[in-house]
Amino acid sequence: KAGVTQTPRYLIKTRGQQVTLSCSPISGHRSVSWYQQTPGQGLQFLFEYFSETQRNKGNFPGRFSGRQFSNSRSEMNVSTLELGDSALYLCASSTTGDTEAFFGQGTRLTVV
Amino acid sequence: AQSVTQPDIHITVSEGASLELRCNYSYGATPYLFWYVQSPGQGLQLLLKYFSGDTLVQGIKGFEAEFKRSQSSFNLRKPSVHWSDAAEYFCAVGPTSGTYKYIFGTGTRLKVLA
Numbered sequence: 001k002a003g004v005t006q007t008p009r010y011l012i013k014t015r016g017q018q019v020t021l022s023c024s025p026i027s028g029h030r031s032v033s034w035y036q037q038t039p040g041q042g043l044q045f046l047f048e049y050f051s052e053t054q055r056n057k058g059n060f061p062g063r064f065s066g067r068q069f070s071n072s073r074s075e076m077n078v079s080t081l082e083l084g085d086s087a088l089y090l091c092a093s094s095t096t097g098d099t100e101a102f103f104g105q106g107t108r109l110t111v112v
Numbered sequence: 113a114q115s116v117t118q119p120d121i122h123i124t125v126s127e128g129a130s131l132e133l134r135c136n137y138s139y140g141a142t143p144y145l146f147w148y149v150q151s152p153g154q155g156l157q158l159l160l161k162y163f164s165g166d167t168l169v170q171g172i173k174g175f176e177a178e179f180k181r182s183q184s185s186f187n188l189r190k191p192s193v194h195w196s197d198a199a200e201y202f203c204a205v206g207p208t209s210g211t212y213k214y215i216f217g218t219g220t221r222l223k224v225l226a
Contacts, residue, residue: 033213043202043216056212090155098207100146101214103155
């Protein structure tokens, strides 16, 4: 059974640009969550989607957005990138959202 | 407010020695508890989880953890550490119905001496 797949693995962007990250969950999993990991703030919850609906959102500015498609694949978008957005972005999938989540390897975003 | 505390930022042990990583949580109800491990540049791998029942749970790679409600703790243990266990370990609570999100501790980085 394939795991959670995140693409791309690495990204370098310039301040002011926007970026889209992709996450393909484990087959059959309908819940996808996104986390930002930085050395200073640790792991912080961004948002969670289930059946194309956002059910929960973390404390991040509106520049961070996401969506989920009918096949459960999810994307997150960050607009007007700032240096502080440099982080490892992790996606996690689970069957219903309230069971254990399985994480992808993450996308390392560097903003220069 | 819900929170998870991992008091030890770094721990160094010798290969073959025993290991205990501490985790304390603050949660309004009986939480779902997890331990994850992260190798450099990688995602998180689930080591073990506690939902209910037996308070001593076994996980992968020879790890175990004990839920102590009275102490609000969920410490991770391993009787004999291997060099390959060097990594960062995260304790987490949730997700529980209605929240759908994990709250993570700040992590404990484990170094193993040969």
